[in-house]
Amino acid sequence: KLLETGLQPISTTYTALISAYGKAGQLEQALDTFQTMIQQGCERSVITYSALISACEKAGRWELALQLFDQMKKEGCAPNTVTYNSLITACQQGGQPEKACEVFEQMKYHGCRPDVVTYTALINAHNKAGQWRKALQAFEQMQQQNCKPDSFVYQTVIDSLWQTGVSWAHNR
Numbered sequence: 001k002l003l004e005t006g007l008q009p010i011s012t013t014y015t016a017l018i019s020a021y022g023k024a025g026q027l028e029q030a031l032d033t034f035q036t037m038i039q040q041g042c043e044r045s046v047i048t049y050s051a052l053i054s055a056c057e058k059a060g061r062w063e064l065a066l067q068l069f070d071q072m073k074k075e076g077c078a079p080n081t082v083t084y085n086s087l088i089t090a091c092q093q094g095g096q097p098e099k100a101c102e103v104f105e106q107m108k109y110h111g112c113r114p115d116v117v118t119y120t121a122l123i124n125a126h127n128k129a130g131q132w133r134k135a136l137q138a139f140e141q142m143q144q145q146n147c148k149p150d151s152f153v154y155q156t157v158i159d160s161l162w163q164t165g166v167s168w169a170h171n172r
Helices: 011-023 027-039 046-058 062-074 081-093 097-109 116-128 132-144 151-164
Strands: none
Touching: 011 027, 011 046, 027 046, 046 062, 046 081, 062 081, 062 097, 081 097, 081 116, 097 116, 116 132, 116 151, 132 151
16 A cells, blocks of 8 residues: 555565564465565565564465575575574474474574574474474473573473373483
């Protein structure tokens, strides 16, 4: 609508629209807005890409999220923790625990510090794939990195152990 009035939106306007469409579950509109942004020559920031990758995550489009992540890096836009968290969660929701681990390793390699959201997504990825040992390893790594687990992390670990009938004490 802004373009129809002759007003030229700026990057932050497009990014806000992409974010809003993503939160509303309207991935196609978010992608259309992103394409318009490119056509109008607006700069895409880490916030723009993170919003779009998050929209893909919410829509269950992990492969598209990975493509956008690659595009982002090719454009010289450095991902941040929010970007990596959305991508890891997208892989987790898509049943791709190995991809989630690859992204996690890239994150650390590029100097982004994982947070509780990162570890929760990684633990969930392993949990949903039935990889309870790897889920526990991620939980232990989280603690070794002085990242304080929240109640959701504990619940995820308990769920993982409950599903397998394994006692945590037997696996430490």
